[in-house]
Amino acid sequence: MRIGELSERTGTPRRLLRYYEEQGLLAADRAPNGYRDYPEGCVDRVLQIRGLLASGLPTRIIKQILPCINDPRAIHVSDPTPETIATLEDERRRMTDRIECLLRSRDAISNYLEAVRRAQRPTAAR
Amino acid sequence: MRIGELSERTGTPRRLLRYYEEQGLLAADRAPNGYRDYPEGCVDRVLQIRGLLASGLPTRIIKQILPCINDPRAIHVSDPTPETIATLEDERRRMTDRIECLLRSRDAISNYLEAVRRAQRPTAAR
DNA sequence: TCAAACCCTCACATCGGTGTGAAGGTCAAG
DNA sequence: CTTGACCTTCACACCGATGTGAGGGTTTGA
Numbered sequence: 001m002r003i004g005e006l007s008e009r010t011g012t013p014r015r016l017l018r019y020y021e022e023q024g025l026l027a028a029d030r031a032p033n034g035y036r037d038y039p040e041g042c043v044d045r046v047l048q049i050r051g052l053l054a055s056g057l058p059t060r061i062i063k064q065i066l067p068c069i070n071d072p073r074a075i076h077v078s079d080p081t082p083e084t085i086a087t088l089e090d091e092r093r094r095m096t097d098r099i100e101c102l103l104r105s106r107d108a109i110s111n112y113l114e115a116v117r118r119a120q121r122p123t124a125a126r
Numbered sequence: 127m128r129i130g131e132l133s134e135r136t137g138t139p140r141r142l143l144r145y146y147e148e149q150g151l152l153a154a155d156r157a158p159n160g161y162r163d164y165p166e167g168c169v170d171r172v173l174q175i176r177g178l179l180a181s182g183l184p185t186r187i188i189k190q191i192l193p194c195i196n197d198p199r200a201i202h203v204s205d206p207t208p209e210t211i212a213t214l215e216d217e218r219r220r221m222t223d224r225i226e227c228l229l230r231s232r233d234a235i236s237n238y239l240e241a242v243r244r245a246q247r248p249t250a251a252r
Numbered sequence: 253t254c255a256a257a258c259c260c261t262c263a264c265a266t267c268g269g270t271g272t273g274a275a276g277g278t279c280a281a282g
Numbered sequence: 283c284t285t286g287a288c289c290t291t292c293a294c295a296c297c298g299a300t301g302t303g304a305g306g307g308t309t310t311g312a
Contacts, residue, residue: 035259051227056182068238080242088235095232099225101177106221109214112194116206159278161289
């Protein structure tokens with residue numbers, strides 16, 4: 001698929017798809033005319049990237065994480081230097097922190113909304 | 127406590143504490159000499175702020191969320207305009223998305239690390 | 253064959269969070 | 283009284299993600 005379709009299906013500006021490629025997060029081969037040609041799987045991949053970016057991870061880290069997600073079960077034990085492993089462990093910890101922070105805050109919002117709801121519908125269907 | 131202590135106890139540059147105040151996330155009263163004077167609770171508050179920032183939320187949103195977290199059980203039903211409520215619901219959804227994305231990715235990393243570990247210690251204590 | 257709708261690269265701009273430092277006031281200890 | 287460690291405000295700089303648009307090629311359909 002070409003960049004326009006990928007853009008539409010992922011809700012991502014073309015500009016950013018090119019940027020992700022430049023950052024090494026996304027690969028596309030090229031049609032003879034130079035147009036990018038994306039395989040189907042890119043849709044999910046782009047959504048992953050956007051999700052992680054929205055969660056505060058920089059492209060540099062996402063680049064290291066993506067292979068772990070994509071390799072469908074088949075780990076290439078080829079590359080992982082002890083250094084890479086350390087980075088991954090580090091980043092996993094950071095992600096756990098984020099998750100906990102978000103969970104706490106989300107629950108607080110839920111409680112708040114719930115309380116407001118109760119206060120607004122004072123002693124209704126009870 | 128003064129800004130230096132708060133900075134040290136939260137691992138946050140003074141610069142940012144002032145920035146958070148400027149953004150309306152943090153309040154300090156002033157000593158007669160103009161120095162900021164923070165109450166004890168600010169330590170937790172700052173950590174919350176940093177956690178949410180690291181999770182990709184902008185100060186504008188954090189500002190709306192913090193009151194829900196701080197109000198210890200006692201909701202001020204005073205302010206919440208229907209508009210504010212809508213924003214909160216929206217943001218809660220976004221946070222849920224983030225949480226799910228992070229969970230998926232973290233689990234993928236865990237699986238990966240686990241697999242690498244198994245591959246590196248080939249048929250050990252078994 | 254021409255217009256519209258794609259695509260390309262390149263480059264400059266914006267925005268939010270953060271770094272850094274200048275210029276100066278306050279306070280405690282020697 | 284001075285020195286050093288704090289604090290103040292202000293301003294400019296940086297970095298990563300994103301917006302925008304110029305200048306130009308390709309494809310499709312009227």
